[in-house]
Amino acid sequence: MRARLGQTELPNLVLTAAGCAGAGRELAQFTDVARIGAVISKSIMAEPRTGNPAPRLAETPSGMLNAVGLQGPGVDAFLQRDLPWLLSRGARVVVSIAGQTIREYAGLAGRLSDTAGVAAIEVNLSCANAEDAGQMFALDPQRAGSVIGAVRGSARPDIPVFAKLSPDVTDIVAVASACVAAGADGLSLINTVLGMTIDPGAMRPLLAGRYGGLSGPAIRPIAVRCVWQVRAAFPDVPIIGSGGVRAGRDALELLLAGASMIAVGTELMHDPSACSRVLKELEEELAVLGADRAADVVGQAHARAPRGLVRRA
Amino acid sequence: MPRSSAARPAGRPVAPVQIRGTVLTLRRVDAYHAMTLVAPAIAAKFRPGQFITIAVGGPDTAMLGRRAFVVHDVRPDHGGTVEFVFEARGPGTRWLAGLRARDVLDTVGPLGRPFPIPRDPSKCLLLGVGYGSAPLFGLSARLRERGCSVDYLLGGESADRVFGALTARRNGRSASVTTTDGSFGARGPVTALLEQVIREARTDVIYACAPVDVLREVTAIAGRYDIPVQVSVDVPMACGTGVCMGCVLPVNGTDGITRIVRSCVDGPVFRGDLVRWDDIGTIPFDALGAPGWAAPPAGAAQPARGAQGVWGAAQDRHDRGVLRGAVPPGYTALRGDSA
Numbered sequence: 319m320r321a322r323l324g325q326t327e328l329p330n331l332v333l334t335a336a337g338c339a340g341a342g343r344e345l346a347q348f349t350d351v352a353r354i355g356a357v358i359s360k361s362i363m364a365e366p367r368t369g370n371p372a373p374r375l376a377e378t379p380s381g382m383l384n385a386v387g388l389q390g391p392g393v394d395a396f397l398q399r400d401l402p403w404l405l406s407r408g409a410r411v412v413v414s415i416a417g418q419t420i421r422e423y424a425g426l427a428g429r430l431s432d433t434a435g436v437a438a439i440e441v442n443l444s445c446a447n448a449e450d451a452g453q454m455f456a457l458d459p460q461r462a463g464s465v466i467g468a469v470r471g472s473a474r475p476d477i478p479v480f481a482k483l484s485p486d487v488t489d490i491v492a493v494a495s496a497c498v499a500a501g502a503d504g505l506s507l508i509n510t511v512l513g514m515t516i517d518p519g520a521m522r523p524l525l526a527g528r529y530g531g532l533s534g535p536a537i538r539p540i541a542v543r544c545v546w547q548v549r550a551a552f553p554d555v556p557i558i559g560s561g562g563v564r565a566g567r568d569a570l571e572l573l574l575a576g577a578s579m580i581a582v583g584t585e586l587m588h589d590p591s592a593c594s595r596v597l598k599e600l601e602e603e604l605a606v607l608g609a610d611r612a613a614d615v616v617g618q619a620h621a622r623a624p625r626g627l628v629r630r631a
Numbered sequence: 632m633p634r635s636s637a638a639r640p641a642g643r644p645v646a647p648v649q650i651r652g653t654v655l656t657l658r659r660v661d662a663y664h665a666m667t668l669v670a671p672a673i674a675a676k677f678r679p680g681q682f683i684t685i686a687v688g689g690p691d692t693a694m695l696g697r698r699a700f701v702v703h704d705v706r707p708d709h710g711g712t713v714e715f716v717f718e719a720r721g722p723g724t725r726w727l728a729g730l731r732a733r734d735v736l737d738t739v740g741p742l743g744r745p746f747p748i749p750r751d752p753s754k755c756l757l758l759g760v761g762y763g764s765a766p767l768f769g770l771s772a773r774l775r776e777r778g779c780s781v782d783y784l785l786g787g788e789s790a791d792r793v794f795g796a797l798t799a800r801r802n803g804r805s806a807s808v809t810t811t812d813g814s815f816g817a818r819g820p821v822t823a824l825l826e827q828v829i830r831e832a833r834t835d836v837i838y839a840c841a842p843v844d845v846l847r848e849v850t851a852i853a854g855r856y857d858i859p860v861q862v863s864v865d866v867p868m869a870c871g872t873g874v875c876m877g878c879v880l881p882v883n884g885t886d887g888i889t890r891i892v893r894s895c896v897d898g899p900v901f902r903g904d905l906v907r908w909d910d911i912g913t914i915p916f917d918a919l920g921a922p923g924w925a926a927p928p929a930g931a932a933q934p935a936r937g938a939q940g941v942w943g944a945a946q947d948r949h950d951r952g953v954l955r956g957a958v959p960p961g962y963t964a965l966r967g968d969s970a
Contacts, residue, residue, distance in 0.1 A: 338874055339874060340872075340873050340874040340876075344873040344874045344896070345872075345874065347646045347647055347872070348647075348648075348739075365920065366919055366920035366924075367920045368914045368918050368919070368920040368921045368924075369876065369891065369920075370914070371913045371914050372866070372879050372880070372911070372912055373867070373877075373912075374876065374877050374879065375867075375869050375875060375877035377694060377695060377696040377869065379693045380693040380695070381695065382696065382875075384875070384876075384877070386877070389876055392920070526912065535693075535695075584695055586870075586874055587869055587875045588695045588696070588870075589649075589686065589737070590649060590870075590872050590874075591649055
């Protein structure tokens with residue numbers, strides 16, 4: 319079940335999704351962070367950020383709608399406190415970065431490159447572009463590509479750069495294509511789906527931020543579709559698949575669609591030890607299929623007939 | 632009714648555990664339900680004021696948020712049980728209310744910051760509204776062990792929504808009750824009776840568990856009498872462990888800087904005078920990290936005033952950790968962090 323992230327060997331392919339593992343310490347109370355494939359950090363920004371006012375979260379059927387607004391300590395506190403702590407516990411760390419300008423992204427990539435122990439950078443492109451009337455970078459192939467190009471340019475060459483894409487686009491392959499062309503070493507999909515819920519009693523939007531990102535099993539079919547389309551277009555680009563993974567079977571579904579690593583997100587709020595459980599269940603699923611390694615099933619749903627694998631009854 | 636666990640030195644809080652808790656009993660208590668779980672690992676570590684979370688709806692549930700419940704009581708029987716009180720008012724709590732003995736629940740706890748105990752024996756007023764009173768009785772036992780006296784002020788909408796009045800009468804030096812409809816005790820909100828109780832009981836310290844608007848008023852009244860107050864906030868939570876960032880409040884630090892903190896890990900118990908009650912549901916412009924925020928020059932921030940000297944070592948650690956900025960915002964006060 320080992321996986322590779324650039325130079326870094328991962329003990330397994332189940333990661334935590336950005337923004338769902340806190341600073342790592344929260345989960346470490348329940349699970350050994352060294353045994354998680356890698357911890358993808360909360361999206362780190364240049365400065366401390368308060369995020370949105372409450373209410374920030376709403377439970378929806380098989381989903382969670384959030385408008386947390388990237389609350390975080392800023393890169394200085396992250397490098398001074400959170401990253402060393404994770405490394406001291408033996409975790410592999412993928413740092414998710416977010417910015418309001420291309421320069422902020424590039425600056426963050428530069429800061430992380432001066433630091434030992436960053437296994438990869440994941441670029442959260444679902445941020446409002448301060449220079450484009452608050453439009454998300456991820457919505458436009460050219461702007462997404464510009465961010466990735468800037469990050470790739472200032473990040474140390476041996477640190478892989480993954481672009482995290484939003485499903486809220488007409489053509490996700492076009493955005494993926496721009497990111498790959500700009501130098502992305504891999505893709506991470508999907509981020510949350512924009513949604514909204516209204517409190518009928520108050521007759522007002524329930525979230526203070528009005529709209530929120532929908533996550534959880536409710537969006538899993540969207541994730542599977544996005545991974546499938548991008549894998550079909552770029553069969554050689556590694557994909558971290560995420561979106562509603564609750565169980566080993568869900569992870570298997572994303573692997574079959576073409577992801578080579580899996581990130582568990584919202585389920586961590588429901589079950590803080592979800593990563594180890596999903597891994598164990600995935601191993602069982604693979605055993606049923608007669609697959610020795612996860613790599614044997616990656617992208618196999620694209621094949622006309624499953625090769626060398628036992629078909630499930 | 633509540634029994635305190637074995638006396639524990641006022642050491643640092645211990646890490647929570649995730650266990651499968653078995654339902655021992657589920658009973659109606661007037662308008663509420665009380666559920667007892669066999670959960671020895673949680674009962675052994677619990678301190679009054681802490682809470683547990685439960686995954687609701689079974690293994691394939693469509694409800695992803697865990698439900699948080701402040702613990703009412705722990706007992707040594709069956710190796711250790713934990714009891715909590717709830718109202719069946721949404722799909723998750725209605726599901727819980729339909730469970731039976733021997734059902735098994737994914738349970739995490741004990742979570743959150745417990746009530747700090749005064750350094751010296753004090754006259755303590757314990758104020759609770761509705762089933763929010765539940766954690767006060769374990770606290771009362773602990774306070775009385777330490778030589779404190781306990782007066783109660785309990786409230787609710789109606790007689791069947793005042794929780795624990797009988798226990799309060801039994802173990803309190805005094806117990807006052809108010810209801811909105813006047814069906815039990817005095818008519819009106821608890822805050823209408825608060826000043827009278829403070830004066831008659833010569834209260835040194837207040838503990839309050841109530842809706843936010845009541846806590847705001849309790850804190851204001853306590854401020855007028857210069858009485859230190861600890862509040863347990865009832866803020867909706869989705870995870871209880873600090874990862875979802877949903878249960879945030881603006882809280883003033885003892886360094887004078889306001890931070891947006893999570894009530895699950897930095898609370899649910901806070902010093903009432905440090906919570907920015909009027910700014911709940913907003914991001915105050917001067918909160919650390921707010922748009923346009925800049926670090927004030929050293930010494931410019933005004934440290935929070937108030938009767939800090941009353942509390943023991945646990946509060947000191949909390950002040951040093953979260954509230955003095957030793958820990959960055961949003962990443963605060965996890966167990967074992969303040970070292």
